[in-house]
Amino acid sequence: MSDHAPLARLLCDSLKTVNNRGAALYNDGRPAEALRLYQGALFVVLRLLGGLPDLKRAIADGLQEVEQSAASDSLKAYRLHEVIDHARDVLKTLLEGSSRGDGPGDASLGETTNPPG
Numbered sequence: 603m604s605d606h607a608p609l610a611r612l613l614c615d616s617l618k619t620v621n622n623r624g625a626a627l628y629n630d631g632r633p634a635e636a637l638r639l640y641q642g643a644l645f646v647v648l649r650l651l652g653g654l655p656d657l658k659r660a661i662a663d664g665l666q667e668v669e670q671s672a673a674s675d676s677l678k679a680y681r682l683h684e685v686i687d688h689a690r691d692v693l694k695t696l697l698e699g700s701s702r703g704d705g706p707g708d709a710s711l712g713e714t715t716n717p718p719g
Contacts, residue, residue: 607697613647614693621686624679633676640682641665647689657692661685 620643627636644661651658664685668678 609650610693610697613650614690614697617643617647617686617690617693621683621690624683624686628676628679628683633674633679637668637675637679637682640679640686641668644682644685644689654692654696657689660688660692 620639624636624639627633627639644665648658648661648665651661664682668681671678671681673681
């Protein structure tokens, strides 16, 4: 992970910023804007993840779920907020593992830009 730690840190920090800005929009009564912000960020992150197939699948599934849902923008935005939280948790775990030198299979983060499916 040491070679890929900067990318993981950048993604984790960027998702934190996106989540905070989206939450501000959501709490300001603008859930549609929060939804679009979350979607755009997750599409970009999905393209940057390489060797993390479980995380890529979780993001792709969350995006597809929201796209196919007839729920309100508010519920869709909240769902993508959860997906972002999950992605950050996975990335933080990988970063913690790399600092100990025992990251699980994370050496291929960023090797490919193809989304799943």
